[in-house]
Amino acid sequence: MRRNAFFYFGKSAHLVTLSLPSFVVITRVEDAQGTGSDYVVSNEATGRYFLANQATVSLLDGLRRTGNLAQALYEAGIGQADGKAILEQLMRYGVVVQRGVTHQAQAPKAPLESKIISLRFDMIDAARFTRKIAWLGQIAYSRAGFFIWLLTVTAMGYLLLVNGEKARFALQQVALAGWQDLLRFAVLFVGLKVVHEMGHALAYRVMCLREGHDPGPIRMGVAIFALTPFPFTDVTGAWRLRSKWRRAAIGAGGIYFEIGATALLTIFWGLTTSGPLQVTIFQVAIFTALTTILFNLNPAVKLDGYYVLSDLTGQHNIATRGSAAARQWLTRRLGGTVQKPERRFLGYWLFSYAYRWTLFAGIFWIFYRIDQRLAVPIATVIFLMLIGRPLLTSLKYATRNGAKPMNMILMGGIAAGVIAACFVPFTDRLLLEGRTLVHDTRFVYAIETAQVNVTQDDANGPAIDLINPELAFQARDLALRRAILDNAARSVTGSASEQARLVGNATSLQTMTTELDQRMARLQIAATDNEAWDLREAERYQGSWVRAQSGKALAVLSQPAPLRVLVWLDQGAVEQGLLGRDVLQVDVRIAADPACQFSAETQGPLSDIAAQNGVFGLTTFPRGEMPECLSQFPQGAAVVARLETAPKSVFERIRRTVTRLLQNRLPGENLTQNL
Secondary structure, three states: EEEOOOOOOOOOOOOOOOOOOOEEEEEEEEOOOOOOOOEEEOOOOOOOEEEHHHHHHHHHHHHHOOOOHHHHHHHOOOOHHHHHHHHHHHHHOOOOEEEEOOOOOOOOOOOOHHHHHOOOOOOEHHHHHHHHHHHHHHHHHHHHHHHHHHHHHHHHHHHHHHOOHHHHHHHHHHHHHOOHHHHHHHHHHHHHHHHHHHHHHHHHHHHHOOOOOOOOEEEEEEEEOEEEEEEEEOOOOHOOOOOOOHHHHHHHHHHHHHHHHHHHHHHHHHOOOHHHHHHHHHHHHHHHHHHHHHOOOOOOOOOOOHHHHHHHOOOHHHHHHHHHHHHHHHHHHHOOOOOOHHHHHHHHHHHHHHHHHHHHEEEEEHHHHHOOOHHHHHEEEEHHHHHOOOOOOOHHHHOOOOOOOHHHHHHHHHHHHHHHHHOOOOEEEEEEOOOOOEEEEEOOOOOOOOEEEEEEOOOOEEEEEEEEEEHHHHHHHHHHHHHHHHHHHOOOOOOHHHHHHHHHHHHHHHHHHHHHHHHHHHOOEEOOOOEEEOOHHHOOOOEEEEEOOOOOOOOOEEEEEEEEEEEEEHHHOOOOOOOOOOOEEEEEEOOOEEEEEEEEEOOOOOOOOOEEEEEEEEEEEEEEOOHHHHOOOOOOOOOEEEEEEEEEEEHHHHHHHHHHHHOOOOOHHHHHHHH
């Protein structure tokens, strides 16, 4: 949805003979109590609408009656300088024209970086189509229609609650989606967005007719933001409506229709057997809900939520006023003489600015993942849009309004100093988590799908037998086949080739028997000398079946070993160039006893570091004599280790952090080449 608002300031214009065309209409906008004081000036020939105040309307009335700009400015109480600025804006959009002149001032061109990141294409007039389905809008914006909408949304919520397993299954299929699934998803999602825009158009038509206005053309098209297409509907004429509730209904019309359509699709999903179409429907419903909350309902950008907020609060041009408040705040800090910014608009600007940084960070991440060569131009565009151009505009504004040169020089020097400090290297260190290890540990997993049987022996202690009847059946089958072969060998008096074949079969059976015996032996697990059992899951699974490689250890076997310290390094720590050293030394502190400290160092090549779930375990051994305080922790203890690294600047740390967030985790086998 798109609306235009009137801007009051601009460059100077020449004083000439002026007039208002007959197709320029001025409409007073007020709420239901008639207390409003804003006006909408509309150019019915071009379908452009502008918000104006009482002074501007008085100026237009004076021009229409007299055609004399000086007299009109005098009657409206507007100064000459402000009058020229207002006049140029009016002439730019054809509200005021020069008699006998057809060419008017051109609208200001958008900055280049804005054109790169965002484009609009006005494509069709949806007025004819909305007239054909006007009955749908009449029903939707009636009490009965709203009641039906509530029932539909309630039914959607109920079906989501009672179909939890079905919903989880649909979400799990996202990672397995093929091109056909993606095509269905795209078609359904685009269809819902078309419904969204038609919701704006129908709401606009219904609300205009209820106040006696001709809706006129309803332009629809496609906006491209960061290479992503979005449909839009131009309902700028909503400014003409007196009721703020009707204007808000137009702003919320897209969400109203989209949620209704999403609810109907979700009901279909909940009442039918799960299939590819149903899975895609649920995925689209969830994605649509998230995008609606994050974008359409978010008032930080000029979308539905922004205009609904503007209509209900009666505060127009919130974004423009927020930017003006930020410029005023900066100008006052620089010693300029401007009015104090309103806190509410300054707060909105901070909220909106933070949201834009978040949004553009996501855009940068997407382009970076597509092609890293795009990172520099995209970062440049983002810098110009969020820092460069706003800062330049603010400094020009501050200069025009009396900012003190010394304050500007001082602030510039502070900014330059902060930037320079970001490139100065400082001593760096890493704090790593870990623990002391006093046992060698091996984990027992189910290597075959089998039944768990825990046995107890007073002499040898517990043992685990994994019973697999299939292996027992194979053993009996092999024994039978071997017996048959032995009988055949004793009775056959044939040729040498037949004897050789029997010998070959016997050898093959013997090999198969040996392999089967080895498999069955591995299913019988007992402790060796000095090993202690921790049966863990084995006792709980007693008599139950477990799958091969199920992920959970059935038991743990451990035995005493020399003291060592295991510390965990994430990707950020690994990227510090650790393999460039022959030996790594860390200062270790016991977490439960900070006074217990000692030094430890690595032994052996660091390229042998093993990775687990994207984290690298580094084993170190204490140097010199063991501190006595370690005797308090015979089973090991959590530690905090300090690792000194090469000096790095703030910029380098930020660069590493951003790169780490943008890239995938380093796989263990690529550790050496990435370091």
